[in-house]
Amino acid sequence: MDWIASLQGLVGGVLIGLSAIWLMATLGRIAGISGIVGNLITMRPKGDSAWRVAFVLGLISGPLLLMALGGGLGNVAGAPGEVVGAPAGGVGLMLLAGVLVGMGTGLGSGCTSGHGVCGLSRLSPRSMVATVTFLVCAIVTVYVVRHVMGGGA
Template identity: 55%
Template sequence: MIDWAHFTPVSALVGGLIIGLAAVLLILINGRIAGISGILGGLLTPSRGESAWRAAFLLGMIAAPLLWLALAALPAIQIEASTPLLIVAGLLVGFGTRLGSGCTSGHGVCGLSRLSPRSLVATVLFMGAGFATVFVVRHVLGGV
């Protein structure tokens, strides 16, 4: 159920526009896809001339919310899951990005905008897995 009291379409739209602009600029200026798993993976196994832009991109992703935190009051973040469950979830996401040859940002934002059939299949599978997981956790397991 949508929490209409806290629904923020304007900030979501602005955030989406900023993500889209970053993806467009990266492909126009650098000829690279803004897939976060690929950017991070390329930083962990660096190639000549590839580390600076990758590090800058990832630092920007870290700095932006910190800057927002310094300038505005952010709501308290509540994570209703145990640490072991979060670790397992993170490992599953990492496995999925390797299995799917990319992450939601690479396939969902950049791949779909380039009309990539592989990205369409990957995004449908990502979303389907997410829907199924929420259903199982909320209705089968009773909200772990």
């Protein structure tokens, strides 16, 4: 077991939880990325964009700061010196996946961060159903890609 990676995951999880608590306590908002970004793009409600921009900049600047300090990006890249590895299924499949994820967050009224982190902690029945659905779909996808399509280990 890689204790350093486990500790990094633990610290990351705690920071995600604290950011969700901070946002709820200070602004009464849910830290769901799809809702934050979606409402930033559509500019609704009016005058509500400053904290959304700060949140998104924090998401982007955190990994950049980690890289600048020599921390790397964990297992994101396939080789030293790469920032992000090549898409496993090609760019077209990656674009299709992005569109499907975007449609899914619209249909599901949120994403994994909104439902899984914030919704479950509030004991929201809708978030419980959504999170179980996310997990089942992920399990089925991994099974199909690895065992039916033969996509590797």
